[in-house]
Amino acid sequence: MPKARKRRLVVLRQFFRFARSKHIVLIDPARTLTAKEPSGFRGRTLTLDQQRGLFRRWTTDDLVHPHEALLGILALLHGASSTEVRMLKIADVDPAAQTVLLGKRPHPVPLDPASWAVLQRCLAHRAAWPTANPHVMVTKGTKAGRSPASTAYLSHVLDECGYPPRMIRSTRLVDLVNTMDPKLVAAAFGMDPQATLIYLTDHVAQEAQLASRATNPLARPDDRR
Structure with a gap:
């Protein structure tokens, strides 16, 4: 035991x-x-089918709340943490280059068309509020001030999709660390090099890997996106 x-x-x-x-x-x-x-790392990760289902949910379903879609897509495709998304400000968004500054990352993060569309939807939702709050994600409790959304709010944003932010982000980090040099991943994410080493394949929960293989046993290593 x-x-x-x-x-x-x-x-x-x-x-x-x-x-x-x-x-x-x-x-x-x-x-x-x-x-x-x-x-x-011994946590659980998403299977390929689960990742594809979430991607479709956040990019095609207009009934999904913009905050859920933004946090979800940035975690799924760009390994963004809840804190990085919570602290994201309007000034961190570059419309010309279609990039965003996330947390302590040393360089702007280029957004793919799907991620950029989700971000624009979130900004449109924010524009409907009469607010001077500098953050991208604005709530009823923060629209009158300048503080970011609360940590408690972010912890429940993804409740409707059924997966916690950490699990979604870990899936992306596991993929990147095992297809690239962990030190390069650490440098790109502004992380300590030792922090990325825990995501190497031999540490990932065995049941998660078996589930992924059962879902798509013929998937190539570079097709885990």
């Missing part, structure tokens, strides 16, 4: 400390035990 290893070890140490203090045992056998876990 590897998932319960840490909890069980805590209980064992408490018991044997008590037993040794009462002279029931002479040596504490739990003192030298450790419950180290692999430091690599």
Whole structure:
């Protein structure tokens, strides 16, 4: 039961400390035990069919809220985090080059036509509000001020699609790190080089990889987009 290893070890140490203090045992056998876990990424990722379904949802369904579509498409195609999208400002958008500045990334991120269309839809939604808020994503609670949308709001934006932002972003990072040099990915994303190494294939949850292969067993490595 590897998932319960840490909890069980805590209980064992408490018991044997008590037993040794009462002279029931002479040596504490739990003192030298450790419950180290692999430091690599072990989360779940999306299958190819799931990615394609989300892409269609965010690029073709006008009933989807613009905020969901923006956060989702930037996470799915550009590996954007919720914080990067939450802090995105109008000044970070370059209409001429069709690029955006995301978080601590050293260079503007070029947007593909689908991502740019989703961003324009979000900006149109924002324009309907009488607001001077500098951020792209404006809510009822922030339209009268200048602060970004709350972290709690962003954590629920993707509830309707059924997948959390972290899972969608991790899917993109796993793909990039395993098809490119992890150091190049770290440099492009403004991340610590060690942070990208955890997304190498040998750390990805086995069930997620098996699900992906079952969905499309003939997919080429460069077709995971």
